[in-house]
Amino acid sequence: xxxxxxxxxxxxxxxxxxxxxxxxxxxxxxxxxxxxxxxxxxxxxxxxxxxxxxxxxxxxxxxxxxxxxxxxxxxxxxxxxxxxxxxxxxxxxxxxxxxxxxxxxxxxxxxxxxxxxxxxxxxxxxxxxxxxxxxxxxxxxxxxxxxxxxxxxxxxxxxxxxxxxxxxxxxxxxxxxxxxxxxxxxxxxxxxxxxxxxxxxxxxxxxxxxxxxxxxxxxxxxxxxxxxxxxxxxxxxxxxxxxxxx
Numbered sequence: 001x002x003x004x005x006x007x008x009x010x011x012x013x014x015x016x017x018x019x020x021x022x023x024x025x026x027x028x029x030x031x032x033x034x035x036x037x038x039x040x041x042x043x044x045x046x047x048x049x050x051x052x053x054x055x056x057x058x059x060x061x062x063x064x065x066x067x068x069x070x071x072x073x074x075x076x077x078x079x080x081x082x083x084x085x086x087x088x089x090x091x092x093x094x095x096x097x098x099x100x101x102x103x104x105x106x107x108x109x110x111x112x113x114x115x116x117x118x119x120x121x122x123x124x125x126x127x128x129x130x131x132x133x134x135x136x137x138x139x140x141x142x143x144x145x146x147x148x149x150x151x152x153x154x155x156x157x158x159x160x161x162x163x164x165x166x167x168x169x170x171x172x173x174x175x176x177x178x179x180x181x182x183x184x185x186x187x188x189x190x191x192x193x194x195x196x197x198x199x200x201x202x203x204x205x206x207x208x209x210x211x212x213x214x215x216x217x218x219x220x221x222x223x224x225x226x227x228x229x230x231x232x233x234x235x236x237x238x239x240x241x242x243x244x245x246x
Contacts, residue, residue: 028233031226038219045212048082052205055081056198067150071115071122073188075155082204085155085190088148089123090114091139094179096172097132098124109135112181113188116148119181121169123188125151134194153192154200 055064065080070089079085091113098110109132113123127135139149169176169183176183193200 026229028226028229031222031229035219035222035226038215038222042212042215042219045208045215049205049208049212052082052201052208056201056205065152069116070113070151070188071117071120071184073123079155082201083155084153085188086150086152087113087123087188087190088116088150090116090148095181096175097136098169098172099129111135111139112176113149113151113190114181115184120184121176121181121187122184123190125153126189126191127194131194135192138192138194151190151192152197153190154204155191156189 065084065086066078067086067088068074068078070087073085073087091111095112095114098112099107107129109127109129111125112121113125114120115122125135125139139151173183
């Protein structure tokens, strides 16, 4: 019997073992509370999906985020719907492309963005490691019209903390200093629209709808588990009463 139990736990994996443990240990009312909590989380995700789809429909309109200088950007004032951002910045070919490895589930290519007024790094443009050339093409194409780059994308759409960003940049500090560039204390993090605004908004909408559906399924499972546990408890209580009366 112990061998069979061990093989069973290996087959179902830790996720299945966790579900089985929860079903055995957690009382029925906790599953109903969990379902309520998950449904509360689902609401905002579905609302984000609707907002994103409204933005897709209105994509023929100009960007709703105001154009601001990267060094003057204020998230409390300058963000558009869906964390949309439009900043004016400079970029130089001699700036190194930074690789952030092993972050979350993917690696990132990072381009430092310069202040429009001084040789100081004021922002970072992120893309997936496989999108490096696409990001470089976007930046170079934007600079063809002038020395400053209007960069359009989503704000802070990367799984980094400020500490992680600063730690990674320290590896390049000496190189930046040799080139005459300083690193600003507060950097604007932007994930550019590599495939255009409409495509990115559709992708964001689909992601929100996916998570809304996941939360709905989990809430449904919690309701089922809670109902089964409640029925089992009542049957057990009814069985004890019938045994006692006999």
